[in-house]
Amino acid sequence: MKSACIAAAALSLAALSAGAADKELVSFSHNDWELACDNTRTCRAAGYQPESGASEPVSMLITRKAGPGTAIDIQLQIGDDDGVKAPLRFKVGKATVSGLAAGTASFDDSQVRTVLPELLKGDDAMVTANGGKKWTLSLAGLNAVLLKMDEAQGRVGTPGALVRRGSKPESSVLPPVTAPxxxxxxxxxxxxxxxxxxxxxxxxxxxxxxxxxxxxxxxxxxxxxxxxxxxxxxxxxxxxxxxxxxxxxxxxxxxxxxxxxxxxxxxxxxxxxxxxxxxxxxxxxxxxxxxxxxxxxxxxxxxxxxxxxxxxxxxxxxxxxxxxxxxxxxxxxxxxxxxxxxxx
Incomplete structure (x- = not known):
């Protein structure tokens, strides 16, 4: 089954590269996280439960549009919410977010600011349902994927970078590209x-x-x-x-x-x-x-x-x-x- 997944990914990337020479397109994966940046320079990073672990499916999506000072969007999803008692609680390091909906939940801006630094420091995060059911979100590969996102959007060394911040002006960040x-x-x-x-x-x-x-x-x-x-x-x-x-x-x-x-x-x-x-x-x-x-x-x-x-x-x-x-x-x-x- 794993080889089938790799084959599907290869087919997708082969078809993509054959149809366009656009340098804005970025695809990257490391451990349990993957990154896709489209031709407008919008980037999406998705992470999952450990491949070899016992956790049921859980995933996080981190989305950021191109341009200086753009916001970060975080969504959390569990694979099967049948019988799951909401609300859910998300915990990573010292940060906890409560009151999340079962199925797919979105973090607000303050929750993103609280959670993101802890995501970058942790090995995994836990999702707990009312009633005790738990899911484990792997953070292995997250830093590498977010660094690649910063590179694709020209943020490395700027105050708004996710991983490798610096004092370069935000005006140096690459602007969004208009969709054809x-x-x-x-x-x-x-x-x-x-x-x-x-x-x-x-x-x-x-x-x-x-x-x-x-x-x-x-x-x-x-x-x-x-x-x-x-x-x-x-x-x-x-x-x-x-x-x-x-x-x-x-x-x-x-x-x-x-x-x-x-x-x-x-x-x-x-x-x-x-x-x-x-x-x-x-x-x-x-x-x-x-x-x-x-x-x-x-x-x-x-x-x-x-x-x-x-x-x-x-x-x-x-x-x-x-x-x-x-x-x-x-x-x-x-x-x-x-x-x-x-x-x-």
Whole structure:
């Protein structure tokens, strides 16, 4: 199972690095903590219970946006709150926070100021429910991860650094980066005869790499393809391709709807949503789905461009994943398709 989690994380990071050369993207993990900084320089650090311990799932998320003097947000989550008697109490070193909700709880500013110094000094923290049930949050790796966060945001040596403070002016801290705007064109409805396009375009597909990507399956034919309308003259062809015991993806091509069809394979892969004009690929690290990576692309009228990427690399027992850790974000602006036919 551990190897499956590592494989999922590797897939997420490989897809991310292949799609962008943006230096703002930072991914890092050490012991029981991981860090993801997206292209706006917002950073999120997530920590969990010890991997080899007896504690039930518990996790903390520390979020900080880029820029001088920005606040720190801390959230705490337990994996299963069924039957847990609230309120919860969080204790680390000399700091105690009481009155927390079961499930997911947020610390206010004063609680953050009280807890953060003790987090940096401790080995672990305890969460206790009314009734005595306990969870152990590991702090192994926290300092290294928060130092990497400071580095990514240009805070090292400034008064606002989390780990390595100094006298450099806060004005030297890197500013936030504006998320890119992607103008999305919603595809039109299917045209009469679109169902027949799969058989017509199939002979022009280059399938050598597709067969390899699909575990050398031998049943690929025109009936394996799904055709979706993109513009008045362009269509999307989708080939379902199983990958492993519980992950699934689709290979995609954009083609003309009339000769020459000229199908071209695209980087985007996954399920096509015709209402959103998007393709999403999601992979989980193991069967219970406690770690995920996903990529989203949107159609801009000509091609599919990446609009989002998330991934958590640590499989620690939270069904569906403990948190969403964006690696790439954008602002999607949707427009209706033009009444003028697009050129092939």
């Amino acid at each position: 705007i992607v103008n999305v064109v919603v595809p039109p409805k299917a045209h009469p005869g679109d169902d027949a396009l799969a058989a017509r375009i199939f002979p022009f597909l280059k399938l050598d790499s597709a067969k390899e990507d699909c575990n050398n399956r031998g049943d690929i034919n025109a009936k394996s393809l799904t055709v979706s309308r993109l513009t008045d003259r362009k269509v999307l062809l989708s080939l379902g391709c199983g990958m492993g015991a519980y992950n699934y993806s689709s290979l995609l091509w954009i083609a003309n709807d009339k000769p020459p069809y000229a199908p071209v394979s695209i980087e985007a892969n996954g399920d096509f949503d015709e209402k959103e004009g998007s393709v999403t690929s999601a992979m989980k690290g193991r069967g219970i789905g406690d770690c995920w990576s996903s990529e989203t692309w949107h159609f801009n009228g000509k091609d599919f461009v990446r609009t989002g990427s998330t991934g958590d690399g640590m499989c620690r027992g939270f069904a569906g994943g403990a948190w969403t850790l964006p690696r790439y974000v954008s602002r999607v602006v949707t427009s209706t398709p033009s009444a003028t036919p697009s050129k092939p």
